Amino acid sequence: MARSRAGIETRRRILDAIRELLALKGPEGTTLKAICDQADVQPGSFYNLFESKEQAILTVVREAIEAVDPDPGHEGIDTMADLVQAYIRFMEDDPSLARIYISIAVGGGVSDTRLEGRVRRHHRERAARFADAFAREHSDLPKDRARRRGELLLAALNGLALSGLIDDEFDFRGHALELLH
Amino acid sequence: MARSRAGIETRRRILDAIRELLALKGPEGTTLKAICDQADVQPGSFYNLFESKEQAILTVVREAIEAVDPDPGHEGIDTMADLVQAYIRFMEDDPSLARIYISIAVGGGVSDTRLEGRVRRHHRERAARFADAFAREHSDLPKDRARRRGELLLAALNGLALSGLIDDEFDFRGHALELLH
């Protein structure tokens, strides 16, 4: 753990390096040497701050999982527009984290049983949040139908994000906004 | 290359092993030893049939990319229902390939520049196919709007597939069929 100014700064540089490498080169390219080169740090310094490479990567992965969910405090009162806008912001402001997030969701990268369960739990909570927002705006619909619509909207956003990651020219923002109708 | 009965059979066993390992353990878990154990083959035999581990994996990856596209002959005449049904079949009959497909699409696994271009090209062709099918069934819509709807439908399907891969209990089939309305 970092306890001094220098340590905190080094820790940040390392996490930045991992984030960039994961997004750019994938898990296979995120070697200790690559991380250390990118962060301009020696292995010994890395292991002074992190228990293992795996643990450091998991820190970034957790960050990605959390970043996709906006304002946890707003849970229970956010509108569909809020949720869609938040996703757009996530994709535009932090494409590296977005790529990592979708990547773990599929399980193609860091495959770890604990992580798999965490992703599933997170996904279900997120689906519920979408379902609630939708139900609030369409109180006429039966509860079950609202839930399914929430699931569908979340899936559509994830799919649009996927298209955006595959194809730089894809108009994620436009499509996402259209979803609101 | 396999030239005799035994070689062809061994080659099949190896590709089966890779397919299963990629889907179950991800690229990191798909080591030569794991492949050979699973296929009940020795390394020397592997290298008699494949140039490299990478080449063998790419064979499976290509298979996954192609498997998602049904009946290439029908291109230009398929209906939206055909395309959706084909995706459902792909997800249900070959979940390993489906996981691999979505996984490469994100770029989280085998990250290779050639592959990245191939995926992008494939994705664009696939979006065009959806757009065409949609335009054929809604000739009243302006061309551009039809294209965007095709893109959206493909993205939604991919997103639903993602949900299905994260959560076994997710009703992919039901949601996909509902998309047709």
Next chain:
DNA sequence: TGCTGAGTTGAGTGTACCCTCAAGTTTTGA
């Protein structure tokens, strides 16, 4: 100013990886 502990260094360790190859067995086809 000098002590303490946090931070840094980089050569070095062991391991697991991908791949090779000489020697042997089996299959093919003339």
Next chain:
DNA sequence: TCAAAACTTGAGGGTACACTCAACTCAGCA
């Protein structure tokens, strides 16, 4: 039937990997 070709074996080689550690520097503070 038999020689050539295809296939299999498994020990072993070179490399790149994650990680360690003793020796060092440096910042913060009494």
